Amino acid sequence: MSIVDDLVENLVERNAIKLNGALTISLIDGGLAVKGRLYSTLRDQKKGKDLLNVDIPVDAQVRVGDVVIPVPQIK
Amino acid sequence: MSDVKAFIDTVGKDVTSVAGPRIDTAAAGISDKVLNTYGPRVSAFANELVKDIISEQSVTVRDFVTSLIQELCQRYRPEIVGDVRAHIAQGGLDLTGQGVRLDLKRQDTGAVVASLDIPIAIRINVGDLGVTLKDTTIALDVVR
Numbered sequence: 001m002s003i004v005d006d007l008v009e010n011l012v013e014r015n016a017i018k019l020n021g022a023l024t025i026s027l028i029d030g031g032l033a034v035k036g037r038l039y040s041t042l043r044d045q046k047k048g049k050d051l052l053n054v055d056i057p058v059d060a061q062v063r064v065g066d067v068v069i070p071v072p073q074i075k
Numbered sequence: 076m077s078d079v080k081a082f083i084d085t086v087g088k089d090v091t092s093v094a095g096p097r098i099d100t101a102a103a104g105i106s107d108k109v110l111n112t113y114g115p116r117v118s119a120f121a122n123e124l125v126k127d128i129i130s131e132q133s134v135t136v137r138d139f140v141t142s143l144i145q146e147l148c149q150r151y152r153p154e155i156v157g158d159v160r161a162h163i164a165q166g167g168l169d170l171t172g173q174g175v176r177l178d179l180k181r182q183d184t185g186a187v188v189a190s191l192d193i194p195i196a197i198r199i200n201v202g203d204l205g206v207t208l209k210d211t212t213i214a215l216d217v218v219r
Contacts, residue, residue: 008217009217012215012216012217013215013216013217015215016212016213016214016215017212017213017214017215018210018211018212018213019208019210019211019212019213020208020209020210020211021207021208022205022206022207022208023205023206023207023208024203024204024205024206025203025204025205025206026166026203026204027163027164027165027166027167027168027201028163028165029163029164029165030162030163030164031163032163036206038208064163066160066161066162067160067161067162068158068159068160068161068173069158069159069160069161070157070158070159071155071156071157071158071159071175072155073154073155074153074154074155
């Protein structure tokens with residue numbers, strides 16, 4: 001195993017990401033809109049210490065095309 | 076001629092004055108008799124007649140309707156054609172029919188006998204959806 005592998009392994013296994021925040025999903029013409037804010041904290045679980053705080057504003061739109069539904073047949 | 080006319084008028088007045096009240100009395104008596112005696116009997120007879128007709132003819136009507144429905148079902152076949160288009164709009168979902176119609180076809184030939192257009196325009200309001208994350212922990216694990 002290389003040094004990089006060890007490093008990545010230690011980093012990954014020691015750290016965890018905590019997410020807080022709120023998102024609002026609403027319907028807009030032709031799709032969905034997602035708005036809100038996420039707060040992410042990278043925490044060293046071994047030391048019990050927060051390493052990094054990230055503020056993530058979210059303002060995204062998802063385009064959804066029309067869905068065509070055939071009417072059910074009478075059998 | 077005037078004497079004859081006066082004669083007839085006089086006789087008529089006299090007859091009217093004598094016979095009129097008697098006719099009125101007789102008419103009132105007949106009316107009371109019909110109302111009190113024959114009326115209820117006619118009503119009872121009519122009720123019995125209707126009951127008899129219903130009880131005797133209901134089976135006939137039922138059989139007729141049943142056979143008619145069976146024949147219609149064997150003769151015709153309903154078919155719904157068309158599409159429903161769902162479009163996401165501001166604050167809701169719009170459902171619109173495209174060429175939606177009910178075709179009544181002959182079972183044997185498949186020919187369309189009658190067609191009924193079915194307009195569809197439905198609006199479903201959808202409120203905002205809130206998602207809250209509270210201390211959601213993402214833990215990573217190395218694949219060994």
